Amino acid sequence: MNYSSILAGVPDSWPGPALRATINESRPTFRGARVLISGANGFVGGHLARAMHAAGARVTALDCDFSPSRGTQLDLTGLRDELELVEADVCDRRAMAALVCGGGFSHVFHLAAGASTIERAIADPYGTIVANTMGFVNLAEGARLLPEGKRPTVVYASTDKVYGEAQVLPYTEDTELGGVGIYDASKLCADILAKTYHRALGVPTVVLRMCNIFGPYDLNCDYRLFPKAMRNIFRDGQSPELYMNSVEHFRDYVFVEDAIRAYFHIAREPKCQGRVYNLPGAHYVSTPDVLRDIVNFVSEFQDRQRECDPSSPLARHEWNRSIRVVPSAPNLITISKQHLDGTRIYRETGFEPMTDFKSGLHATANFYLWYFNHIAPRKALVSAPLEPLAPHQEDGFEAVISDDGLPVHRLVPKLRRSRKTAGASSRPRSFLKTEQLV
Ligand SMILES: NC(=O)c1ccc[n+]([C@@H]2O[C@H](COP(=O)([O-])OP(=O)(O)OC[C@H]3O[C@@H](n4cnc5c(N)ncnc54)[C@H](O)[C@@H]3O)[C@@H](O)[C@H]2O)c1
Numbered sequence: 419m420n421y422s423s424i425l426a427g428v429p430d431s432w433p434g435p436a437l438r439a440t441i442n443e444s445r446p447t448f449r450g451a452r453v454l455i456s457g458a459n460g461f462v463g464g465h466l467a468r469a470m471h472a473a474g475a476r477v478t479a480l481d482c483d484f485s486p487s488r489g490t491q492l493d494l495t496g497l498r499d500e501l502e503l504v505e506a507d508v509c510d511r512r513a514m515a516a517l518v519c520g521g522g523f524s525h526v527f528h529l530a531a532g533a534s535t536i537e538r539a540i541a542d543p544y545g546t547i548v549a550n551t552m553g554f555v556n557l558a559e560g561a562r563l564l565p566e567g568k569r570p571t572v573v574y575a576s577t578d579k580v581y582g583e584a585q586v587l588p589y590t591e592d593t594e595l596g597g598v599g600i601y602d603a604s605k606l607c608a609d610i611l612a613k614t615y616h617r618a619l620g621v622p623t624v625v626l627r628m629c630n631i632f633g634p635y636d637l638n639c640d641y642r643l644f645p646k647a648m649r650n651i652f653r654d655g656q657s658p659e660l661y662m663n664s665v666e667h668f669r670d671y672v673f674v675e676d677a678i679r680a681y682f683h684i685a686r687e688p689k690c691q692g693r694v695y696n697l698p699g700a701h702y703v704s705t706p707d708v709l710r711d712i713v714n715f716v717s718e719f720q721d722r723q724r725e726c727d728p729s730s731p732l733a734r735h736e737w738n739r740s741i742r743v744v745p746s747a748p749n750l751i752t753i754s755k756q757h758l759d760g761t762r763i764y765r766e767t768g769f770e771p772m773t774d775f776k777s778g779l780h781a782t783a784n785f786y787l788w789y790f791n792h793i794a795p796r797k798a799l800v801s802a803p804l805e806p807l808a809p810h811q812e813d814g815f816e817a818v819i820s821d822d823g824l825p826v827h828r829l830v831p832k833l834r835r836s837r838k839t840a841g842a843s844s845r846p847r848s849f850l851k852t853e854q855l856v
Contacts (some may be wrong), residue, residue: 436772437675442711451472456532461636464491491635508553518560523570539601550604588759600753622691633674634785648786663746670699674777698760700771
């Protein structure tokens with residue numbers, strides 16, 4: 419898709435006042451610095467890449483999928499032309515070592531996740547565990563291979579799900595870790611290994627355990643509460659869905675621009691190295707209540723539009739102003755209450771969320787109203803279907819039958835090739851010489 423003709427129409431108030439101030443005060447640290455962001459074509463990674471670029475950093479955006487058909491933040495804002503793009507898999511050890519060792523980075527922000535939702539994780543447990551643990555290890559190894567003093571700070575995007583079901587809330591950073599689900603446990607492994615790489619191997623690491631993040635450009639519309647509700651309302655004219663098993667769930671929510679501010683706070687402060695921080699929410703609320711908040715907000719927003727501009731798309735949009743309770747997805751291990759204490763990050767870096775829930779919701783609803791009108795009005799464009807579990811041939815593995823008749827994956831050394839993208843002009847400008855990496 420050629421986005422150039424619609425770029426001007428993105429209802430984008432980015433950055434809000436709080437993020438703008440953080441970017442300005444972080445310029446002395448990041449101006450001219452080289453930073454690597456894995457998962458940069460995703461939701462949070464896209465916002466971080468944009469903010470680091472605005473702070474004057476030279477951003478290398480790493481992702482396994484830069485297909486323009488994704489319509490991500492980098493595509494819709496034109497930012498992909500401003501950054502160095504590297505299309506590679508974080509599971510590729512040699513590629514990651516070459517990238518980190520040769521990049522001259524001051525910081526590596528590791529946000530790529532093989533599956534970043536629990537539903538996708540359970541559909542591919544092996545792939546999720548490998549990507550979410552070894553992805554971190556491969557990047558941290560790249561840093562370890564450099565001489566001390568030249569090692570970048572590796573900042574790891576962890577999650578509040580590493581704490582699991584706790585007796586006492588809110589979770590502090592000292593709460594016992596207990597993530598059990600596939601996504602939770604795979605993120606937990608890397609979270610623990612971040613400490614190991616710091617203490618045992620001298621790699622500066624920082625861990626940020628994040629609560630639920632919402633905001634524009636989250637395209638995980640099949641699973642995540644906010645983009646799914648927005649799709650229900652703005653594309654399908656339906657009421658948002660509430661899973662039966664979520665009726666008694668409580669979660670923290672933070673606006674994405676505040677999450678990005680937290681990254682700046684922990685990354686620019688050398689005393690944060692070797693530390694773990696919770697990213698607290700601005701809003702702790704039950705799942706039914708957050709859906710009610712969304713329905714009420716969009717309804718009010720729409721009523722105001724009907725008074726001011728009855729011919730606008732929102733004023734004319736028909737949808738069912740209620741919540742639908744639907745059966746839960748089977749086999750999911752979910753945590754009933756997740757609530758983070760933010761004392762440590764506040765005391766040690768001065769960070770606290772600044773965007774109130776309604777302002778965040780306003781920016782979010784504005785974006786999705788536009789997105790489902792102009793970019794993804796049809797189902798096929800919204801998000802990719804789950805891929806069936808496939809042998810890891812791309813990673814140099816081949817499925818074979820062993821002597822005792824069991825299927826196994828055997829490592830087959832072979833030349834790696836970058837994935838095909840839609841056209842020559844959209845091909846990432848990777849500086850990796852893949853032939854030299856095997
Ligand atoms: N969004 C949230 O609410 C939230 C909360 C807590 C923690 N996190 C963590 O923050 C990080 C970013 O989350 P997000 O919401 O932006 O996720 P996302 O799914 O929007 O983005 C993840 C990106 O990683 C890329 N990726 C996947 N596998 C890869 C691989 N093997 N190699 C290279 N790139 C790969 C994907 O293409 C995608 O662009 C994740 O690590 C997630 O676990 C997110």
